Amino acid sequence: xxxxxxxxxxxxxxxxxxxxxxxxxxxxxxxxxxxxxxxxxxxxxxxxxxxxxxxxxxxxxxxxxxxxxxxxxxxxxxxxxxxxxxxxxxxxxxxxxxxxxxxxxxxxxxxxxxxxxxxxxxxxxxxxxxxxxxxxxxxxxxx
Amino acid sequence: xxxxxxxxxxxxxxxxxxxxxxxxxxxxxxxxxxxxxxxxxxxxxxxxxxxxxxxxxxxxxxxxxxxxxxxxxxxxxxxxxxxxxxxxxxxxxxxxxxxxxxxxxxxxxxxxxxxxxxxxxxxxxxxxxxxxxxxxxxxxxxxxxxxxxxxxxxxx
Numbered sequence: 001x002x003x004x005x006x007x008x009x010x011x012x013x014x015x016x017x018x019x020x021x022x023x024x025x026x027x028x029x030x031x032x033x034x035x036x037x038x039x040x041x042x043x044x045x046x047x048x049x050x051x052x053x054x055x056x057x058x059x060x061x062x063x064x065x066x067x068x069x070x071x072x073x074x075x076x077x078x079x080x081x082x083x084x085x086x087x088x089x090x091x092x093x094x095x096x097x098x099x100x101x102x103x104x105x106x107x108x109x110x111x112x113x114x115x116x117x118x119x120x121x122x123x124x125x126x127x128x129x130x131x132x133x134x135x136x137x138x139x140x141x142x143x
Numbered sequence: 144x145x146x147x148x149x150x151x152x153x154x155x156x157x158x159x160x161x162x163x164x165x166x167x168x169x170x171x172x173x174x175x176x177x178x179x180x181x182x183x184x185x186x187x188x189x190x191x192x193x194x195x196x197x198x199x200x201x202x203x204x205x206x207x208x209x210x211x212x213x214x215x216x217x218x219x220x221x222x223x224x225x226x227x228x229x230x231x232x233x234x235x236x237x238x239x240x241x242x243x244x245x246x247x248x249x250x251x252x253x254x255x256x257x258x259x260x261x262x263x264x265x266x267x268x269x270x271x272x273x274x275x276x277x278x279x280x281x282x283x284x285x286x287x288x289x290x291x292x293x294x295x296x297x298x299x
Contacts, residue, residue, distance in 0.1 A: 088285070089282055126294070127275060133178050133179075
């Protein structure tokens, strides 16, 4: 929902189930809206946006940073990869994924779970998008 | 608003389909990106790039409509493509023997280029940011593009 005021100011409101995030080009509009909502409904004001749908938002003077550090750490823990080696790129330039029958089968359920989790991570990581999509194509018979 | 689009010809080793990748910037901030294997098999690199440009054109038009709601009118939005043949194909409605088989839906971009809603321009491969969405890269190139995409390391 977007509202324009006569002075050319902008107010943007997002609603999702029980959460509301709102922002404006003018701080007074934000305050006015939060007061209006708190008077009308029983709700608590969480303050500055920090965490929404697993996406973290850090607002600094030099800019706003959107990241999923917490989610990434949870993923590493979930798939027991905390002690894995750190690589510089997600995929080697000469890497070829083929659909041949060689190689041992891996657990399809686990593989699909990983792909699904990683796809959500691409919301803040454009650099892994290609590699995840490539791996996702092998979901029918992962080896 | 700026858009980069790229394609990797026959990037898929099994079906020999090409991969299209694109990213859109608003100012210097990356706001949207995509990597997708194309539905049809391209016969040349130019065709792959042309299909990629046409498919990402839809995303750009949607974003243009969104901006219109904020009373921001973006006209002749630059699309950076690294293939001159694909650029020529989208500027002039000529059917060459090697391009006459391209499906009608991919010629969607032509209309918008002629109306000057979009402005398709050449960019050298070195500065093509959408490279990262089409193929695996070396460490140097990967880091270079990540920097261009305005991605930073966040200390939590």
